[in-house]
Amino acid sequence: MSAPLMIVGAADTERLLGYEDCIRLVREAMAALSRGETRQPLRNIVDLNGGNAFGVMPGAMLGGTFGAKIVSVYPGNFALGKHSHQGIVVLFEPEGGAPVAIIDGSIVTAIRTAAASAAATDALARPGPSRLAILGYGEQAWRHAAAVRYVRPITGLTVWGRSVEQAERFALRVREELGLDAEAAPDVASAVRDADIICTTTAAAEPILVLADVKPGTHINVVGSSRAGPAEIANDLVAASRFIADYRPGVLAQGSEFLNAKAAGVVDDAHVVGEIGEVFGGTLAGRSRDDEITIYKSLGHIVQDLAAGWHVFEEAKKLGLGTAAPF
Structure with a gap:
């Protein structure tokens, strides 16, 4: 039996x-x-x-x-x-x-998605104290706020979402339960202006984050879209970044932000330089210079x-x- x-x-x-x-x-x-x-x-x-x-x-x-x-x-x-x-x-x-x-x-x-972003942040973000911006205020936003603090000392957190009231409640919860200095921002640009690490965790159908909003040297975890279709970041930001997949065949087939940039002719398949597992294993460089924008595209993996x-x-x-x- x-x-x-x-x-x-x-x-x-x-x-x-x-x-x-x-x-x-x-x-x-x-x-x-x-x-x-x-x-x-x-x-x-x-x-x-x-x-x-x-x-x-x-x-x-x-x-x-x-x-x-x-x-x-x-x-x-x-x-x-x-x-x-x-x-x-x-x-x-x-x-x-x-x-x-x-x-x-x-x-x-919920936990493994945020943990994967935290692991990628540890491998790709610049070392040292960091400001964190989170776009979205749902469950993954909360999990990312909780997880990223295990790999970087977070000096402050800014959150943006379509409802100002929801974003303010999220910031209050972060202050009370995680003990981090947190505030809500009125728009995406002001939310990410001073960020060293950005996590996009929204259900946005169209891009909400563009290159002009992001300072050099920022690391971005792109998490909200897990299939072809909805996209959180714009083509110019994809093209300007060192773009690393969780699983390269998955992102080439289903990574919406990459597929949009490819369809626009601003990148090709070679722009996905590799997988985060290669960085973890030491066979692929993560960040190549201090002012480089790095992106970890998370579709999630079995x-x-x-x-x-x-x-x-x-x-x-x-x-x-x-x-x-x-x-």
Whole structure:
């Protein structure tokens, strides 16, 4: 008889997946991806009515776990106080191929996405104390504010969003819960003017950030758009940057900002200089000069979910958490 299938819900997943651990986990997973030690097809996304989507993302860590994330993406859920990404991460053990765990996919996605941006920031941003600008005030904005402070001393945070009231509430929460000096900005240009690190975490359909707004030497994590279509940054900013993908084939096929710039004729495929895992592994230079603008384009990747999910599964076993279900 197979061992029971463990189900780990949102509260336990949140408890077991700390930012520092997850930053390490995604760094290792992305380095393995770039070394060819994983297997995965491109993500499969089904468009639904109302701008919503359904995604299936399978993959395998060679010699380790394999599985899939199955997730819905409902951007309007934020206004209702719900997760925009809802789903599960299903894990299989490599020895006999049995399913061993179902992990809450909303929390895994939320934490590992921000942790991946933090890891990229550590590799690409200029060292030392930094000002952080966040565009957006949803769940990923909050997670990025929490995660980036683990890799850089943040001297101040500025947030922008379409609702001034929401942005001000976000800044207040940052001050109260993270202890950072934070303020809301009335527009994108003023939000990023003094930033050393920018995280774009919006649902913008058209670019909101242009080259003229960004000072030399800034690092940008472009996170909000996870498929072809919606785009957060303009073609001139893409063209002026050192542009690094989480997964190069994914960005070449589904990275909206890159695809827009390519269609406009201002870049070609060679502009995606490589993957963040190559930077982590030491085979690709990150920042080449102090005044260079660096961009990490995040689509998200299944190996991040597998690494984070397996960590949650192992920790849940140690602590007796989760729910065992017959299978």
